[in-house]
Amino acid sequence: MRRKASLVLLACAVFCAALSPLLRWYAFPRLARIPAGQYQDMVLEARNATLLDYGTMRAKKVPKVTIVQTLKGNVEAAKRIERAAGRPVVVWDSLSYVQGPDGKMVSKVPERYIFDAHSQDPVHATGETVDGDPVTREGIEFKWPFLTQRRDYEYFDAQTRTTSPIHYRGTRTFRGLTVYCFEQTIPWTRVPLPKTMPVQGITPESVARTGTTRWYSTVRRFWVEPVTGAPVYGEEIHREELRGGTLLGGRAKVTAFAGHVRMREDYIDHTVALVRHNRTLVLALTSYVPWGSLGLGLLLLALSLWLEARARRPRGPAPAPTEEPEPVSA
Numbered sequence: 001m002r003r004k005a006s007l008v009l010l011a012c013a014v015f016c017a018a019l020s021p022l023l024r025w026y027a028f029p030r031l032a033r034i035p036a037g038q039y040q041d042m043v044l045e046a047r048n049a050t051l052l053d054y055g056t057m058r059a060k061k062v063p064k065v066t067i068v069q070t071l072k073g074n075v076e077a078a079k080r081i082e083r084a085a086g087r088p089v090v091v092w093d094s095l096s097y098v099q100g101p102d103g104k105m106v107s108k109v110p111e112r113y114i115f116d117a118h119s120q121d122p123v124h125a126t127g128e129t130v131d132g133d134p135v136t137r138e139g140i141e142f143k144w145p146f147l148t149q150r151r152d153y154e155y156f157d158a159q160t161r162t163t164s165p166i167h168y169r170g171t172r173t174f175r176g177l178t179v180y181c182f183e184q185t186i187p188w189t190r191v192p193l194p195k196t197m198p199v200q201g202i203t204p205e206s207v208a209r210t211g212t213t214r215w216y217s218t219v220r221r222f223w224v225e226p227v228t229g230a231p232v233y234g235e236e237i238h239r240e241e242l243r244g245g246t247l248l249g250g251r252a253k254v255t256a257f258a259g260h261v262r263m264r265e266d267y268i269d270h271t272v273a274l275v276r277h278n279r280t281l282v283l284a285l286t287s288y289v290p291w292g293s294l295g296l297g298l299l300l301l302a303l304s305l306w307l308e309a310r311a312r313r314p315r316g317p318a319p320a321p322t323e324e325p326e327p328v329s330a
Contacts, residue, residue, distance in 0.1 A: 005307055006303075006304045006305070006307035006308040007304075009300045009301075009303050009304035009307065010300075010301065010304040012297075012300050013297045013298070013299075013300035013301035013304060014297070015297075016293045016294065016296045016297030016300060017293075017294060017297035017298075017301075019290075019293045019297075020290040020291070020293040020294040020297070021290070023285060023289050023290045023293065024285070024286055024290045027285060028285040028286055029118050030118075031285060032118060032146050032281075032282055032285060032286075033088055033090075033117035033118050034090045034117050034118075034120075034143070035073065035090075036073050036075045036078045036079075036088075036089075036090055036091075036117070037073045037075045038071070038073045038090075038092075039070075039071065039072050039073060040070070040071050041068065041069065041070045041071070042068075042069045042070075042263065042267055042271075043066065043067070043068055043069075043263075043264045043267050044066070044067040044068075044069070044234075044261050044262060044263050044264065045064055045065070045066055045067070045261070045262060045264055046064070046065045046067070046238070046259030046260055046261045046262070047063065047064050047259075047260075048061065048062075048063065048064075048259070049061070049062055049064070049065045049257065049258060049259030049260075050062070050255050050257065050258040050259065051065055051100055051106065051256075051257055052242070052254060052255065052256040052257065054197075054198055054199040054202065055199070057247065057248060057249065057254065058254070059254055059255040059256070059258075062100060062101045063101050064101050065098065065099070065100060065101070065106070065257070065259055065261075066098070066099050067096060067097070067098050067261060068095075068096075068097045068099070069094065069095070069096050069097075070094065070095050070097075071092045071093075071094050071142065072092065072093045072094075073090060073091065073092060073093075074091040074092070074093050074112075077091040077127065078090055078091045081114060081123065081125045084125070085123055085125070087116060087117075087123075088116070088117035088118065089114060089115070089116065089117060089123050089125075090114070090115055090116075090117045091112065091113070091114050091127075092111075092112070092113045092114075092115075092142070093110070093111075093112055094110065094111040094112070094113060094142075095108060095109070095110050095111075096108065096109045096111075096158075098257075104198065105196075105198055106198050106257075107194040107196065107197070107198065108194070108196050109130070109131045109158070109194055109196075110129075110131060110132070111129065111130050111131070111158055112127050112128055112129045113128070113137070113141055113142065114127070114128050115140075115141075118146070119145055120140050120143055120144065120145045120146075120229065121140075121145075122137040122138065122139070122140075122141075122156075124136055124137075130158045130161055131192070131194060131195055132195060133161070133192070135161050137156045137163070138154060138156065138163040139153065139154030139155050139156050139163040140153055140154065140155055140156070141155065141156040141158070142231075143229055143230060143231070144182075144222075144224050144226075144229035144230070144231070145229050146227070146228065146229050146282060147226065147227065147229070147282075147286065148180055148224055148226040148227075148229045149226075150168050150171070150180060151168055152165045152166065152167050152168055153165070153166050153182070154166070155182075155184055157184075157186055159186070159189075159191045159216050159218075160186060160189045160191055160216070162189075164184065164186070165184070166182045166183065166184035166220075166222075167182065167183055167184065168180060168181070168182055169181040169182060169183050169221075172223070174223050174232060174233060174272075175232070175268070175272045176272075177225050177232060177272065177275065177276070177279075178225075178226070179223040179224055179225055179226070179232060179233075180223075180224045180226050181221065181222070181223055181224075182221065182222045182224060183219065183220070183221045183222075184219070184220050184221075185218075185219050186216070186217055186218045186219075186220075187217055188215050188216070188217045189215065189216055189217070190213055190214070190215055191214055191215065191216045192204065192214070193207055193208075193214050207245075207247060210245040210246045210247040211244055211245030211246060211247075212242050212243065212244055212245030212246070212247040212248060213242070213243050213244060213245070214240065214241070214242055214243075214256065215240065215241045215242075215243055215253075216239070216240050216241075217239050218236050218237060218238045218239065219236065219237040220234070220235070220236045221234065221235050221236070222234045225275045225279060227279045227282050227283060227286075228275055228278045228279050228282055230271075230274075230275045230278065231271075232268070232271050232272050232275050233263055233268055233271075234263055235260065235261060235262045235263065236260075236261040237260050237261075238257065238258070238259060238260075238261050239255070239257070239258045240255070240256040240257040240258070241253045241254065241255055241256055242254050242256050
């Protein structure tokens, strides 16, 4: 009986030991994916910023500039691209909408970002655009890969339409989460004007005819939770200028926007709570269940060997039978 029980325990131990790497290296890449239909929004603010008044073409101080960023998963486009790419794909239709203190639109720039649902590597397909212009992204944007490493990554900048390194700057604790800090500096670079301008009648083409050009520089920082690869906080020291041409009335340059852009406090709280939840799910696939399964397998193996050893232990000699005395007759 003990030998049968030890064989059953041995089989369970082998199953648990085999399940551990199976979950980590087979199930995790197939289950940890960005949902194709995900929708999220983010509000950032730049207080005491400098903003260009297009009516007077003069820069002025304003109490607040608000940037609303939305990411909307396009399920139909993802399915169509998946069939050609042969792997799970996510298509995000993004919009960055900037408004001044009066609530009026300053600029809006749409994007279509196509990437691998698990690795976050860009997937090149028709429709990959920034403000209607076709682009070929290299590197990541918006999100880091699952199990982010302490190293530099290539990050795509939508303003310049180029990719450059974003550098790992250390580890810290943010709202109770361990996060990796990354920083990218974009030097002054000439960039195209947004196709949607805040003043009726002013277009990128009409501005180009005046000889005026737009320049941009930023220092962006992200605090990334490494298990999920999700940024829990972000900020930019953002500057834009218009330079040269007849539009500026003889001036060499004028500030179009300058401010320290930060995530709004209520969106930080929401993002941290969401990342905490998703972090538990990812850890279940990469750590909790695989290591628990391996530990259970070792425990069952030890119990199986113990039962087998007891089953093989030699038994002592059987006691000799005692003879009953013969009855004595009268």
